[in-house]
Amino acid sequence: MYEFIKGNIVEISAANVVIEAGGVGYFVNISLNSYSVLNGKKDAKLFLHQIVREDAHTLYGFANTSERELFRNLISVNGVGASTAIMMLSSLSPDELRAAVTTENVAVLKAVKGIGAKTAQRIIIDLKDKLGKIPESGQILSVADNTIRNESLSALVMLGFVKKDAEKIVSKILQEQPEATVESVIKQALKRL
Known part of the structure; x- marks a missing residue:
């Protein structure tokens, strides 16, 4: 089992990355969270999980x-x-x-x-x-924050915004202003989208 891979990013997309290490290009599946960390960088270190099947050896990489x-x-x-x-x-x-x-x-x-x-x-x-x-890397949203987040997202999606874009903006707004109401989150999101 591989623990991690460190090397040059040859190619990257939202779903995978090709990392060159030791003259070999490794195709590694990644999450959108890991993509956000890696995007724009030339070098990367990914922690790996390998799944071996009869027809494939698949690598999954994570930023932490x-x-x-x-x-x-x-x-x-x-x-x-x-x-x-x-x-x-x-x-x-x-x-x-x-x-x-x-x-x-x-x-x-x-x-x-x-x-x-x-x-x-x-x-x-x-x-x-x-x-x-499991040790947490940041703060957990309370149930109230989840309700505000979900209501804000559904309103923005109904207004025609792409869910992924809306999620990022709403999360950022709630981090900046944890006491924000649904209405204020939607108003601020409309200005940023």
């Missing part, structure tokens, strides 16, 4: 060990494969994902493409205790 640990916890849940786990880590930040599981917020998990109610409940049941023990 806590995101990799969260990925490993997700794929340990019955019915959640590597692609689904990467989709979850691309749709939600690691802290948002932990918060959704620890507060048993099924709606946030169901909002991720490919996650239904049963899978969301299974993730919560299997990981609630485990995720409480």
Whole structure:
């Protein structure tokens, strides 16, 4: 099993990166969170998880060990494969994902493409205790913050904005102003989008 890879970024997209290390180009699948960290850099160090199947050897890379640990916890849940786990880590930040599981917020998990109610409940049941023990890299949103965030996002999406862009702006606004109301978040987001 590989622990990490360090080298030059040859090619990067939102879903994968090619890193040259020792004269070999490694194709590594990444989450959108890791892409945000790597984008614009020439060199990278990614912590790896390798999945070996009869027909493929696949590498998944993460900007930090806590995101990799969260990925490993997700794929340990019955019915959640590597692609689904990467989709979850691309749709939600690691802290948002932990918060959704620890507060048993099924709606946030169901909002991720490919996650239904049963899978969301299974993730919560299997990981609630485990995720409480993983060191957190930032602050967790409270249930009230999640409600404000979700209402703001759904309003912006209904107004025709792309969900990914709206999520980034709303998250940034809530970090800057944790006491913001839904109305103020929407107004500020409209100015920034």
